[in-house]
Amino acid sequence: MVNGGAALLRFPVSPAAPGRDAEWARRGAAGDRAALEAIARAYQDRVYGLLLKLSGDPELALDLSQETFVRAFRSLKGFRGGASLGPWLLKIANNLFLDHVRAHRTESFDAWVDADPSREPAAEDPALSLFDNASDLAAALLTLPVPWRQALVLRYVEDMEYETIAEVLDVPLGTVKTWLFRGRDRLRTQLKGEAP
Amino acid sequence: MSCPTIRDRLQASLDRPLDEADRRALDTHLAGCAGCRAYQAELAALDAGLSAMPRVQAPQALMAGLEAAMDQQAAEGARRRRMPAWAWSTAAGVLVLVGLWRLAPGLAPHPIAETSPGTPTVEASGDPLLGWIDADPPGAPALLKDFDPVAEE
Numbered sequence: 001m002v003n004g005g006a007a008l009l010r011f012p013v014s015p016a017a018p019g020r021d022a023e024w025a026r027r028g029a030a031g032d033r034a035a036l037e038a039i040a041r042a043y044q045d046r047v048y049g050l051l052l053k054l055s056g057d058p059e060l061a062l063d064l065s066q067e068t069f070v071r072a073f074r075s076l077k078g079f080r081g082g083a084s085l086g087p088w089l090l091k092i093a094n095n096l097f098l099d100h101v102r103a104h105r106t107e108s109f110d111a112w113v114d115a116d117p118s119r120e121p122a123a124e125d126p127a128l129s130l131f132d133n134a135s136d137l138a139a140a141l142l143t144l145p146v147p148w149r150q151a152l153v154l155r156y157v158e159d160m161e162y163e164t165i166a167e168v169l170d171v172p173l174g175t176v177k178t179w180l181f182r183g184r185d186r187l188r189t190q191l192k193g194e195a196p
Numbered sequence: 197m198s199c200p201t202i203r204d205r206l207q208a209s210l211d212r213p214l215d216e217a218d219r220r221a222l223d224t225h226l227a228g229c230a231g232c233r234a235y236q237a238e239l240a241a242l243d244a245g246l247s248a249m250p251r252v253q254a255p256q257a258l259m260a261g262l263e264a265a266m267d268q269q270a271a272e273g274a275r276r277r278r279m280p281a282w283a284w285s286t287a288a289g290v291l292v293l294v295g296l297w298r299l300a301p302g303l304a305p306h307p308i309a310e311t312s313p314g315t316p317t318v319e320a321s322g323d324p325l326l327g328w329i330d331a332d333p334p335g336a337p338a339l340l341k342d343f344d345p346v347a348e349e
Contacts, residue, residue, distance in 0.1 A: 031273010036266045040259060048254035058255075065254065066261045073269045137245045155211070156246040162211065181207045187246075188238050 021085040029076035039085060040069050046086060046158065047093050053153045054097050056142045064100060068093040090158065091168045094150055101146055140190050148183035151176055197221050202232050210243050 024042075027035035047068050051061035071092055072085075079088055141149055150169055154160045160168070165176045197205070202225045205218055214222065226233050 028269070029273075031270045031276065033266050033270035036269055037259075040262050040266070044254040044258050045252065048258060049252045052252055053249070062255060062258060062261070065258050066265075069262050070265045073265055137242075138249060152246065157249060157251070177208075180211070181204065184207060184210075184239065184242060184246075188235075188242050191242065192238060 022079075025076045025079040025085060028073065029079075036073055039072070043086060043089050044069075047089055049157060050090055050153060051093055051097060053138065053141065053157055054094075054146075054149060055100075056138070060100070064093060064096045067096055071096075086158075087160075087164050087168050090154070091170070094154075094168060097150075098146065137187070137191070140187055143190065144183050144186055147171075148179045148186065151179035152183045152187075155180055197225055199225075199229065199232055202226070202229070203235055206232070206236050206239055210239065 021039075024035045024039050028039055044065065048061055048065045051064045051068075052058060055061050055064070068089060072089055075092075079085065141152065144152070147169070151165055154165045154168060162173055162176050162180075166173045169176065171179075202222060205214060205222050208214065209219075209222070213219075226236060
């Protein structure tokens, strides 16, 4: 009943271009404008798409995307040539999003953002009330604790493996699995109309 | 396997293929458990929905907003590339000035002193610091070995 082969085909490893990216990074760090533009053009959709899925706010996603690239351009010297620029850029974007959420948090939102994997959110959590009017999966996603949301978006939108998600979110592999499992379970119960 | 374990395995199977033993245990359990079959169906629907979330295109405003940042980074790179030329020019200028100073007798205040015979050298002691300590310059008070604090008072 469980088709492992199909699962593998459905989740291809993200296309990586380490040689190309390393060259762009080297030239970009030296101030080659064409290389900087190539990086931005190649990754703009992924960075923006991730931030839009995480925030649900096009304007915020645009601002944070621009900030992601600005920071990346300044830090290209620190990029290790063996890797694709994708996870590196998405890590910057994820951290910026988390910084933004933390900077704009309310007291009750605080624990929600810093969700302990074992923690069950309280019924009065503000994000849950948002779901009253939500009618699609993307909206349901926005009601999840930020770390669960980040893990799910990286898994499904970016087709990332556990290891890459762990690297991007800077957490152990086991935490990634827990966040994915809890996120999916929460969405499943919400979409069924059950109380979480 | 218990139902919670089966549900964990069902979730895991969405991300990675299960090994043969787990897959067989899962199939056996599902064949006799309606609750876990329902869970599997819901999970499959959710998985399909998440996988089908549309990819989005970044608005043109993103690239437009990066123009200034790219210009600035390029300008900084150009400045850094110019640095070695400045460094070479400066070094060449300093060398010319030193040469002129050495060659013009009126400009050089004193001839360069030769090393005096008593001056310790690296070659003599093997360590310039030890050389200076070991050697008592002519006329200088003896160092620690002959120093008598009572007599000094």
